[in-house]
Amino acid sequence: MPACGAAFRAELASFEAANRWVQTMVSEYRPLLHAHGHWYLGEALERFTPAVLVLPLLLLALLRAPLLGLGGRAALFVLASGTFALGCYEVKLAHFFQILWPLVLVIGGEWLLQRLPLPARGACTPSKVGAAVALLLVAWSAWHLPRGTTQLSAAQLAQRELMDFVRELRGNGPDPKLPAAVLAPWSLGAPLLYEARKPVVASGYHRNLEGIHDGIRAFLATDGAAIEPILRKRNVRWLIVQPKLDFFAEASAVLPELPRYASVRDVRFGPGRVRSTDFDLDWDLLERTILFQLGFAPQVRSTAQARLVYESRSQLAMPPPLGVAPAFRVFEVRLTEERGR
Known part of the structure; x- marks a missing residue:
C-alpha cells in the first residue's frame, strides 16, 4: 500500500505540473471568463451569443418550465450547470455545454417570455421560440465566421x-x-x-x-x-x-x-x-x-x-x-x- 500511495502522489504531481502548463500556455485550456489574470466576457459572448448574460435566469426558469417533467427539468439543469462550469474551468470543455445551450434557450426562454409584460407574449409558443433560437444561433455563428483575406499577417x-x-x-x-x-x-x-x-x-x-x-x-x-x-x-x-x-x-x-x-x-x-x-x-x-x-x-x-x-x-x-x-x-x-x- 505505501508503494501505491507514493505512485498515486507522483501521478497527482505530474497532473498538476501538466495542468499548470496547459492552462498557462495552451489557449484552448484557459478559463472561459479569464485571460492573463483579468476577467473578460468576449469568449463567452462569441460562443454563446449575448443571451449567456442571462444564463442564471434561464437556468432558474428551466426548473419551472412545464415543457418537461420534474425529472427532465432537474437532469437538464444539472447537466447544463455542470457543463458550463467545466467550460469556465477550461474553454475546450465548453462544447459540452454548447450541445445543451439550445435546449436551455428554448425551454427557459419560453417560460421567461410568457411572464414578461409584452403585448404578444401569448404568441411565444415553444415552436416559435425554437425557430427564433435556431435563427439567432445560425446568424450569430455566420457573423463570427473568419473574414477572408488575400494577405498573410x-x-x-x-x-x-x-x-x-x-x-x-x-x-x-x-x-x-x-x-x-x-x-x-x-x-x-x-x-x-x-x-x-x-x-x-x-x-x-x-x-x-x-x-x-x-x-x-x-x-x-x-x-x-x-x-x-x-x-x-x-x-x-x-x-x-x-x-x-x-x-x-x-x-x-x-x-x-x-x-x-x-x-x-x-x-x-x-x-x-x-x-x-x-x-x-x-x-x-x-x-x-x-x-x-x-x-x-x-x-x-x-x-x-x-x-x-x-x-x-x-x-x-x-x-x-x-x-x-x-x-x-x-x-x-x-x-x-x-x-x-
Missing part, C-alpha cells in the same frame, strides 16, 4: 519563412554522428517534426512535459555553463529563438521555482479576443537570459557556443525601449568538445 509570413528554412535541415549536418535535435518553443514542435524530420526537445503534448520544462529552462539560462547540460542531455544541434515577451510571464507560472521575470499589468480586449498585453518586466533578470540575448537584441553575432545561421527577414515591433527584432533566429549549437576539435 506578419506572424504567418514569419512562420512560412521559418518552415522554408527548416526544410533545408532534413539531411543537413557536417557530420552525421553529431547531435541533430532542435530546441525551439514547444508550439513549433509539431511543424518542425514534420518539416525538418528531426527530433525536437519540446512539443505540444503533455507526455513530453519534461522536454517542455527543459526548453523553458534552456531559454532562461543565464550563461553557457547553465544551458550546456540541457543541450547535451537533449542532443541539441539547432536552436530556434523567437522574441516573445509573454514567454517570460508564462514561464514563471509553469515553473513556480523560477524567478518572476514578468507579470501582466494590463490586457486590452477586442471582439472576443485579447488584442494586446502590457507587462511589468524585471529588466535585470530578462537581460541575462539566453532568450533575451539571442532573440531580442537588434543585432546578434555568433558566439563560441552558438553560430548564427539564419535571421528572419520579418521584423516584429517590441515595446519601448526594445525597438524591433527579427521574428526568429536560428543558431547551430557547438558543445565544448566540438569547439576543441
